[in-house]
Amino acid sequence: MTTRYQQVADHISDQIRNGLLKAGEKTPSVRQCASEMGLSISTVIRGYELLQDQMLIEPRPQSGFYVRPQYQPSKAPEISQPLVKPSEVNIDNLAVSLLQLTQDKNIIQLGTAPPNTDVPAIKQLNRIMTKVIREEDSLGDYDPPPGNKNLRRQIARRMLNAGVKVHPDEIVITTGCQEAMTLCIRAVTKPGDTVVVESPSYFGTLKAIESMGLKALEIPTHAKTGISRTALELAIREWNVSACILTPNFSNPLGYCMSDEDKKELRATLKQANIPIIEDDIYSELTYSTQRPKAIKAFDEEGDASNVLLCSSLSKSLSPGLRIGWAIPGPWLEKVIHLKVSSSMAGATLPSLAAARYLEMGIFDRHLRQMRRYYKEQRDYFLHLATLHLPKDIRLTYPEGGYVIWLELDKKINSMMLYEQALEEGISIAPGPLFSVSGQYQNFVRINYGKATKEQLERAMIVLGRLIASY
Numbered sequence: 001m002t003t004r005y006q007q008v009a010d011h012i013s014d015q016i017r018n019g020l021l022k023a024g025e026k027t028p029s030v031r032q033c034a035s036e037m038g039l040s041i042s043t044v045i046r047g048y049e050l051l052q053d054q055m056l057i058e059p060r061p062q063s064g065f066y067v068r069p070q071y072q073p074s075k076a077p078e079i080s081q082p083l084v085k086p087s088e089v090n091i092d093n094l095a096v097s098l099l100q101l102t103q104d105k106n107i108i109q110l111g112t113a114p115p116n117t118d119v120p121a122i123k124q125l126n127r128i129m130t131k132v133i134r135e136e137d138s139l140g141d142y143d144p145p146p147g148n149k150n151l152r153r154q155i156a157r158r159m160l161n162a163g164v165k166v167h168p169d170e171i172v173i174t175t176g177c178q179e180a181m182t183l184c185i186r187a188v189t190k191p192g193d194t195v196v197v198e199s200p201s202y203f204g205t206l207k208a209i210e211s212m213g214l215k216a217l218e219i220p221t222h223a224k225t226g227i228s229r230t231a232l233e234l235a236i237r238e239w240n241v242s243a244c245i246l247t248p249n250f251s252n253p254l255g256y257c258m259s260d261e262d263k264k265e266l267r268a269t270l271k272q273a274n275i276p277i278i279e280d281d282i283y284s285e286l287t288y289s290t291q292r293p294k295a296i297k298a299f300d301e302e303g304d305a306s307n308v309l310l311c312s313s314l315s316k317s318l319s320p321g322l323r324i325g326w327a328i329p330g331p332w333l334e335k336v337i338h339l340k341v342s343s344s345m346a347g348a349t350l351p352s353l354a355a356a357r358y359l360e361m362g363i364f365d366r367h368l369r370q371m372r373r374y375y376k377e378q379r380d381y382f383l384h385l386a387t388l389h390l391p392k393d394i395r396l397t398y399p400e401g402g403y404v405i406w407l408e409l410d411k412k413i414n415s416m417m418l419y420e421q422a423l424e425e426g427i428s429i430a431p432g433p434l435f436s437v438s439g440q441y442q443n444f445v446r447i448n449y450g451k452a453t454k455e456q457l458e459r460a461m462i463v464l465g466r467l468i469a470s471y
């Protein structure tokens with residue numbers, strides 16, 4: 001049954017959708033609406049609150065409510081056209097500078113991809129840490145690989161939502177997803193090998209590939225459907241490929257989510273070609289729908305050795321400061337454990353104990369529901385600001401999860417210059433060339449819309465709009 005305040009919201013939203021109330025026009029006052037619909041003032045106020053949550057109206061001080069400009073879906077960027085040969089990787093120091101900028105509180109941080117940590121879950125986590133410090137006597141000890149058993153048990157339970165049935169002993173706790181990726185890539189390659197990557201690709205992964213002396217072969221990738229299977233099949237026929245590295249759910253920066261059908265086919269094709277897949281699953285919990293998408297690993301066939309090494313962490317879904325990540329390396333388990341010992345010996349004991357307790361408490365799903373709603377609302381707000389302040393010919397992705405968006409600007413715009421100019425005005429953005437090994441994406445930028453407040457986002461978009469218009 002529809003509640004009365006829902007009826008108010010429907011009544012006004014119908015008028016907006018039918019064009020009877022246009023963007024920028026004042027809605028009937030609360031009093032007028034209450035009298036027209038025979039409802040109480042408080043019911044109408046709740047209805048108007050709902051309309052604000054739906055980004056349909058906005059209050060203006062001492063004036064009432066106004067219809068917000070509605071986002072007109074813009075074109076998504078075209079499928080990428082990277083070079084079709086393996087390249088040495090040489091990612092600029094910019095990646096490190098960008099990361100260091102996150103410490104500067106005077107900068108509006110749209111350039112790196114930390115989550116919003118101004119949330120109750122972080123306070124809960126802090127309380128748990130304090131309790132752990134008080135109660136546990138193992139804090140001074142190593143937490144040797146594969147890592148805290150309890151935490152691995154909790155992760156194994158969560159992986160069921162991804163369609164992955166895994167025993168806790170098949171999981172290795174790592175220092176973030178970055179270490180999980182590095183260990184898994186090292187487990188299946190040797191220096192000089194070629195790996196295929198989606199393009200554009202997350203610069204941390206490209207940095208890891210660079211540090212291992214591997215060559216990267218960038219595969220055209222669609223902003224909605226993901227890596228092109230046709231291009232991938234051609235590439236593995238032509239080149240001697242040692243691994244395929246990708247983020248099938250809400251990739252960074254494109255935000256695409258591969259269909260289950262494509263995941264299944266991709267896994268089978270690469271299995272047949274004897275090529276391991278390194279799956280970065282870090283954003284999957286931040287879907288805007290109710291159910292997280294399946295992992296590629298869910299399509300492993302029973303009784304057949306897996307060719308998928310899944311990597312993930314709590315960095316995006318809870319806290320990057322915890323540095324809790326994990327790898328599920330399948331047949332490469334022992335190798336990854338050995339590599340973990342040689343790279344960092346063991347994990348930090350306190351974060352593992354705290355993360356295990358947090359996950360045990362059963363409060364993570366509530367936090368995820370809040371964050372999914374929040375990031376979706378931020379996306380809509382960002383798109384609304386983009387409609388208001390950016391040129392109409394910009395192409396934008398439309399993420400259905402995570403919190404980064406990829407913008408294709410006019411070809412004459414150099415995103416490295418735009419980055420410098422924006423930084424002078426106190427705004428960090430991530431320029432496109434960071435996401436390629438072959439200097440692509442000069443006129444692209446990635447923006448994190450999840451961390452900044454609405455006021456900061458608005459200020460940043462006004463500045464970016466002005467800078468872009470000046471070209």
Ligand SMILES: Cc1ncc(COP(=O)(O)O)c(C=O)c1O
Binds near residue numbers: 113
């Ligand atoms: C796609 C992707 N993978 C891995 C990482 C690194 O994650 P962590 O902080 O858990 O090491 C990031 C962080 O931005 C990311 O966006």
